[in-house]
Amino acid sequence: xxxxxxxxxxxxxxxxxxxxxxxxxxxxxxxxxxxxxxxxxxxxxxxxxxxxxxxxxxxxxxxxxxxxxxxxxxxxxxxxxxxxxxxxxxxxxxxxxxxxxxxxxxxxxxxxxxxxxxxxxxxxxxxxxxxxxxxxxxxxxxxxxxxxxxxxxxxxxxxxxxxxxxxxxxxxxxxxxxxxxxxxxxxxxxxxxxxxxxxx
Amino acid sequence: xxxxxxxxxxxxxxxxxxxxxxxxxxxxxxxxxxxxxxxxxxxxxxxxxxxxxxxxxxxxxxxxxxxxxxxxxxxxxxxxxxxxxx
Numbered sequence: 001x002x003x004x005x006x007x008x009x010x011x012x013x014x015x016x017x018x019x020x021x022x023x024x025x026x027x028x029x030x031x032x033x034x035x036x037x038x039x040x041x042x043x044x045x046x047x048x049x050x051x052x053x054x055x056x057x058x059x060x061x062x063x064x065x066x067x068x069x070x071x072x073x074x075x076x077x078x079x080x081x082x083x084x085x086x087x088x089x090x091x092x093x094x095x096x097x098x099x100x101x102x103x104x105x106x107x108x109x110x111x112x113x114x115x116x117x118x119x120x121x122x123x124x125x126x127x128x129x130x131x132x133x134x135x136x137x138x139x140x141x142x143x144x145x146x147x148x149x150x151x152x153x154x155x156x157x158x159x160x161x162x163x164x165x166x167x168x169x170x171x172x173x174x175x176x177x178x179x180x181x182x183x184x185x186x187x188x189x190x191x192x193x194x195x196x197x198x199x200x
Numbered sequence: 201x202x203x204x205x206x207x208x209x210x211x212x213x214x215x216x217x218x219x220x221x222x223x224x225x226x227x228x229x230x231x232x233x234x235x236x237x238x239x240x241x242x243x244x245x246x247x248x249x250x251x252x253x254x255x256x257x258x259x260x261x262x263x264x265x266x267x268x269x270x271x272x273x274x275x276x277x278x279x280x281x282x283x284x285x286x
Contacts, residue, residue: 022275022283029274030264047270051277058278107213115244117251124255133255152253153260177217184245184252 008070013061025054028071031154032078038149039082041138049085053078068163075156075164079146086142107178112188116195123194136186140179147172148179207235209242220250 006027012020032053036046056077064073123129137145150161151172158176162169207215212232218224219232236243266274275284 018280018283021278022280022285025274025278025280026271026285029266029271033266033270034260034264047273050266050270051274054274054278109213110241110245112248113241113244115247117247124258130259133259137256148256152256155257155260173217177214180217180249180253181213183256184249187252187255188248 006070010061010064010066010070014064021058024057024070028074029054031071032074035075035078035149035154036082038134038137038153039079039142039145040085041134045085045089049078049081052081056081069160072156072160072163075150075154075160076166079150079164083142083146108181108185110181110185112185112192114188114192114195116188116191119191119195119198123191123198129190129194132187132190136183136190139186140182144175144179144182147175148183151176152180207231209235209239212236212242213245216246216249220246220253 006023008024008027009017009020013024029050033046033050036049036053037043040046040049053074057074060077064070068076137148140148146165147161147167150156150164151158156164158169158172161167161176162172165172167175212219212235215224215228215232219229224232232246236246271284275281
């Protein structure tokens with residue numbers, strides 16, 4: 001059995017082949033680090049999540065049955081580690097975050113109706129705009145944030161996202177819709193202001 | 201939804217993700233397009249939702265890499281230094 005995309009041998013991993021482990025680390029550390037960084041918003045915590053993900057992968061590789069891709073299994077471990085880290089940090093979160101956690105089950109009706117798609121393309125590429133995109137993701141409740149990152153940033157399918165998070169596909173779809181609608185509101189507010197500024 | 205029945209704004213909201221992901225039937229897509237032709241707010245919501253998703257996907261199109269320092273530290277912690285490919 002091999003990891004289809006990258007030809008990493010699962011048998012070699014299971015037998016403790018360190019050369020194959022090193023190949024796995026090099027193949028997946030980039031995407032897993034990006035997931036952790038988007039979830040946690042700071043580099044030291046993201047590095048801890050990355051390290052713990054591979055430590056757990058080494059410990060539990062014999063339990064990997066190959067029912068999902070190796071990458072999905074690693075995303076699953078990394079997602080759990082990142083969610084645990086977010087929850088550990090919770091006492092430091094502010095009141096606004098708590099309110100957002102409570103209403104994460106609601107589909108928010110759109111309130112922003114500015115059409116900002118017509119902004120010049122370079123407006124979307126500035127470091128300020130990229131920072132606004134990152135801030136918006138950080139403000140999502142973590143249960144929505146992880147779904148959005150896996151599906152729309154890491155590009156997992158709905159089925160792979162549901163396997164990584166141990167959720168039903170319908171729960172993934174519902175959370176994804178909520179996350180996307182919240183992000184649209186945030187970006188509409190930011191880019192709407194940019195549009196007003198350019199019109200002046 | 202029947203051929204003559206138009207989706208409401210609220211119904212459309214629940215179908216949005218599937219619609220922008222291209223996962224709805226042709227019939228439902230036509231219903232939504234008929235609705236948005238007469239509902240400017242829903243048209244804007246769909247267009248800006250598509251743009252929102254495309255901006256995040258574009259930001260992820262760059263290769264995900266870790267710094268040399270992070271990689272060195274990771275391999276050291278995992279006791280894999282002897283297996284690092286340079």
